[in-house]
Amino acid sequence: MASQAQPDLTNASPAHGARHVAIIMDGNGRWAKKRLLPRIAGHRAGVEAVRRVARAARDLGLECLTLYAFSSENWKRPANEIADLMGLLRHFIQADLDEFHANGVRLRVIGDYRALEPSLVDLIERAVTRTAANSGPIIAIALNYGAQDEMLRAARHLAEKAAAGRIDPNEIGVEHIDAALDTADLPPLDLLIRTSGEQRLSNFMLWQAAYAELYFTDMLWPDFDERALAKALDAFRMRDRRFGGL
Ligand code: FPP
Numbered sequence: 001m002a003s004q005a006q007p008d009l010t011n012a013s014p015a016h017g018a019r020h021v022a023i024i025m026d027g028n029g030r031w032a033k034k035r036l037l038p039r040i041a042g043h044r045a046g047v048e049a050v051r052r053v054a055r056a057a058r059d060l061g062l063e064c065l066t067l068y069a070f071s072s073e074n075w076k077r078p079a080n081e082i083a084d085l086m087g088l089l090r091h092f093i094q095a096d097l098d099e100f101h102a103n104g105v106r107l108r109v110i111g112d113y114r115a116l117e118p119s120l121v122d123l124i125e126r127a128v129t130r131t132a133a134n135s136g137p138i139i140a141i142a143l144n145y146g147a148q149d150e151m152l153r154a155a156r157h158l159a160e161k162a163a164a165g166r167i168d169p170n171e172i173g174v175e176h177i178d179a180a181l182d183t184a185d186l187p188p189l190d191l192l193i194r195t196s197g198e199q200r201l202s203n204f205m206l207w208q209a210a211y212a213e214l215y216f217t218d219m220l221w222p223d224f225d226e227r228a229l230a231k232a233l234d235a236f237r238m239r240d241r242r243f244g245g246l
Helices: 028-034 039-059 079-102 118-131 147-163 174-180 226-238
Strands: 020-024 064-071 106-110 138-145 191-194 213-216
Touching (some): 020 226, 039 079, 079 106, 079 138, 138 147
Parallel strands (some): 020 064, 064 138
């Protein structure tokens, strides 16, 4: 994140009312193809969009921005593209961590990131630890993330507790599942954005999206910016959220 002023605390209750926005960042490959560039160029431009949007999230008073950077299904991509994505992630953390920290950002990760390359796991954990005591917005990066895998891990965790007699299966409620998910201490998800015109959730935050508003835009991820985020939040503000009531 480029050097910016400290978070504007007067903006703590922004008019849009959203606390947590998540984004399925889609369309890097198509962005590159339109320009006759290799796919890596699209991913590089995608990282620039991440920087812009992380900054905008803070300026717009969000408490949490979750970004789908690498899904548990992305391992099906060619090895060189996976290596490119991991390289970009590594460089992003190395290059931007000081700025994030200076701006009070708390970096978090959701997903089974421990399956990544050990030195990358170490880099991620050091970045998360270094920023953990900050009080600004959370930037949560979804890495090796799949919602079904997240729910499976939560189910196993609860089953183990039940088998050990530490929880009564009949007492298990929504709050126990919430607490067993990777997002346990993140605010409830308000708005889920997907770029590039696709209208599906692709195994992203399926449990958390139960009452989230969905927003789809044709814009390709590398073109997404602060104005696009503000537009999505404007649309969110106009939605009538009833959570099953009247
Ligand atoms: C989808 O575009 C995008 C991804 C699979 C990866 C998203 C990754 C980044 C934005 C860069 C790395 C992120 C961080 C946080 C440093 P696609 O390749 O599926 O595009 P296509 O559908 O047009 O081919």
